[in-house]
Amino acid sequence: MKRKLMFLTVFCSMFLLILSACDAREAGSLKSITRPYIAHYECTEATLGGENLLDKFEYIEIVLVDKEEMQLIYKPKDGKKSKIKSNYIFNLETRELTADIGIYGYRFRESTIVENGKFTVTKTIGEKQLIMKFKTK
Helix, strand or coil: CHHHHHHHHHHHHHHHHHHHHCCHHHHCCHHHHHCCCCCEEEEEEEEECCEEHHHCEEEEEEEECCCCEEEEEEEECCCCCEEEEEEEEEECCCCEEEEEEEECCEEEEEEEECECCEEEEEEEECCEEEEEEEEEC
16 A cells, blocks of 8 residues: 555656646647647738739638638738638548638639648649648748
8 A cells, every 4th residue: 555655656746747847838739739730821822823813812811710610711902801611621640631612603622731830722723723822820
């Protein structure tokens, strides 16, 4: 019994010592540790057939709200902010993000790999190539 009590005391002391050495501000939230891909992403480059789309928008952003819901938020210059909700799937092993979203009457389903807080979406629309690069905000 004394050995168990001694072991438990040593274990608790070690746990408290390790816990106190951790800085909660640097460790981040539980969400950032378990699902680090859930973030706010800003579009850093957007072209359609070589034309710079960011010249027409104040911003384009994707927010992964939780493990299933995402929002595409954009504001055209001289226009009003729009928000489109959608669902997505993220594969933790391959880091593949697959989203299904409807915009301007079209449905798109695309997959991309998220690496170091960045991803690129490419889609052929008509005869033009859409390329959008995102990074965490």
